[in-house]
Amino acid sequence: MTLAEAVTPFDTKTRILNAAEKLFGMNGFDATSLRDITAEAQVNLAAVNYHFQSKDSLIDAIIARRILPINQRRLEKLAAAGHPPSVEQIVEAFLAPLLMPEMLPAIPLIGRVMSNPDQFFERVFKKHLQHVAERFSQAIREALPELSPEEAFWRLFFMAGCMTQVLALSSVLPLLSGQPVDRHALMRRLVNFVAAGLRAPVAAAAPMRKEP
Amino acid sequence: MTLAEAVTPFDTKTRILNAAEKLFGMNGFDATSLRDITAEAQVNLAAVNYHFQSKDSLIDAIIARRILPINQRRLEKLAAAGHPPSVEQIVEAFLAPLLMPEMLPAIPLIGRVMSNPDQFFERVFKKHLQHVAERFSQAIREALPELSPEEAFWRLFFMAGCMTQVLALSSVLPLLSGQPVDRHALMRRLVNFVAAGLRAPVAAAAPMRKEP
């Protein structure tokens, strides 16, 4: 056992994944070189290409490692809710899996891929999120049958957007708010806000008033 | 007058700003080289450094060109609202300036800088947004006096987050929703959702139920 292994007791592949997740999350994909990653992981530069073929495939691997268990837990929590589920149950099923302690180091990265249009559609939505979104959209219409499918879709998008922005800017939230941030208190505020938004009375299609 | 000037009737500096705004918005700051920008703008590579010193200062100039008029209009609309302003007036004052037709080409860029933690705090919030946020936070507490300053701050953040995500992913919204997107209809849905979130009943601090 070398010194590096004693300090960071994981195999090379895992060390690369952990280092890449941290640096990609902190500085972004383009701004993080494979050399940065191998320095942080204390592995050789060529090990990245040996284990992951390319930087691009490494990014895919990092995303999949985190988003698959999150989605699994989301669907489990949604299935465990009643029929119809309460609005709060839906919101919690969607958000709570991100609060699991083992997800903490991945939060900046998740915020990035969810808010970056380059990554988002092909790399995240189509591959990992589409079926989950459909399931949650159904649940929203069960809980709030007065919503049209379009309205339910957009409200789901706004819910995800609120969450994403919290994740994406998590590193600067203490600076923005001027004080330390309690993640669980923040999550309660977010659930409260989003649940009210989901329940909003359906507005008239046009700006002018119509019959009620 | 050269041919290039006849085709794009702006001076070199403006052509660079327009091309950079478009390409930075489409592909991000790191993925867009000065060579990409000068090719799109049909100007010489060295012109960027002559007019803007560095890529970094060019980014600052692009952000300032768009965010200053938006903020001015936001504050005007807020000042024009009554005392106390209605929740809808507050939300509209914040969002509507982004719908001005001349802002359309800047939407992807604005979405990027608002959701990227690297740019956001130093380059955007401290320089351009802090005083506006304070003004809007005041307005929210005027309209909803039962909210604590902390709660008002976070609800303002959630409102901005919903909006930011719409801007950041604007280029993929038709793919996500499966149909063309009417910007004004989307804005009405967003105002409706966010207004309800702002008006959410204040939740108890702890998860367990307390006296009402």
Add this chain to the structure above:
DNA sequence: GTCTATAACCGGATAGAC
């Protein structure tokens, strides 16, 4: 003000020894 040419550097990927 605008151009060409180039300096100085850094990126991802890979060949081939061990």
Add this chain to the structure above:
DNA sequence: GTCTATCCGGTTATAGAC
């Protein structure tokens, strides 16, 4: 599986002619 050395293309920025 892991390393060193290297290829090759791309980057920002600038010097200096016009």
